[in-house]
Amino acid sequence: MDNREVEGVLEEIAQILELKGTNTFKVRAYQNAARAVASLEEDIGVLVAEKRLSKVRGIGKSIQEKLTELVQSGELKYLEEIREGIPAGLFDMLRVPGMGPKKTKVLWDELQVSDLQSLKAACEDGRVASLKGFGKKSQDKILDGIAHLAETAGRRLRSQVLPFANALVAYLKEVDAVERVDVAGSLRRGRETVKDADILVGSLDAPAVMKAVLDYEGVDSVIGSGGTKTSVRLKGGLQVDVRVVKPESFACALAYFTGSKEFNIALRQLALEQGYSLNEYFLLPRDGSKPPTIPTEDALHERLGLAYIEPHLRENTGEIAAARGRKLPTLIQPADVQGVLHVHTRWSDGAQSVEEMVAQAEALGYAYLGISDHSEAADYANGLSAERVRAQRDEVEAAREKHPKIRVFHGIEADILADGAIDLPDDLLESLDFVIASVHMQLGMEREKMTQRLVKALGHPAVRVLGHPLGRKLLQRGASQFDWEPVLDAALEHGVAIEVNGHPRRLDADWVHIRRIRAKGVKLCLNPDAHSMGALDDARTYAVVEARRGWASAGDVVNTLPLERFEREFLRLG
């Protein structure tokens, strides 16, 4: 039972309690505990075994007992008890926009509606509209919500949303009434997938801004529009919320609408302790005196006795305490990345030649580049046999001669076979500059076997990087299951770095595990996993964001090293 599964159990308890109309603070206690578990830097099994669970903030006596039972036996009587009589379909109903626990419970009690299908039917024959507290509009909104849920599952990749959000921001910048405008919300925090885009505007003329949004040519339909907030659906389906505040409130509002929700709650708590009340407009002294001028988020955090907390860290997973103690790390920046290793070419499933990728990397200012096509076992990707790897050398050598300013390493992304062996002969692997070892097949292997598979692969002397360890594809398939502790132990022992894959659909390892990897002292390697020239910079664009969310600084990442040190200390060449 790993941290993610335990987190899921706590969240399920919170949802069930919410549906049952339990005291909201009790519900919140379980939600807080779920977050606390999610942000642990150790395996929860270790904490339970060493009886250190109660030291975790947010986990008290009662939850500690439940988690001990859960981790030790894999079961939890309390959950089974409260689950009794709660149809699983109610959780799907909660995901419909506008549907919360209260409405869900009313529909269940009054109409015996217990899943999306029966909810849809109840809306279509008008039973929902006839209920007290509901009406025609609620009913139509629920139907729209169900349709949208089915269409997109509600979330999109960050990379798919950013261009739309940036275009709208650029448009609003040109509107006369707009003084300041910025992206907020989970998009600003760098979440891997987002539900919608939040845009904040500072203006003295809110109606003009609302009108400008409604006039935007990218708008498909209007979801709602009030005096200071307008929600629209853009062509392409993305929902965007635009809010307007007075320019004097912009910094407080930007902080507020950036979230996360949990971070805001904690920040307000801190403000209360220090004699302030914090809302999205001002930091109000409780004694009724005039609120201080807050021109930037930096100033807001400083007022509360905190070092500035970057948006990427705002998840209420320890960053506030660290900011208080001035112990936040200096986060890695895109420009810190000196070179990248994980790059494909036409030799396997890439779109460009070796030379084209090298030229592009040089143009982007990289000091070194590793060519790493797929290996033999990845035949779906036209993986390279030992013979073809040797043949590729000439082309790599030619690119080196043509581009002397950038150092080109010749490597491979080799497959980790089911038994943990690497799929090319040892002498060939040893002759290369580096090897990235990745799992591409049998991703759903049983946990114990997958752990052994990875540990064995990391012990191969030629392996330098473990590629996309989770094997997930965002919004498509989940992560492989294995135990992190033995894998990280092996990585540490053999000096292998764990990849942070910058492919927008992978982002793997993810930020939660990056924190664990760092805590263990294992190094990271930020890569684009580029299959074309256009994706070559994805390590700086996407992997860096994921690493920052995992609290990584340049010192945690091997490919921030200058060329000579990277070559000598990490690749162990020459």
Added chain:
DNA sequence: GCCGTTTTCGGCCCGACTGTTTTCAGTCG
């Protein structure tokens, strides 16, 4: 259910919008 240098009880973040009401509950972020 959690928490505590006003500590073992009595708090627990705050406001906008919507749809339903005629003063408010629910949802959202």
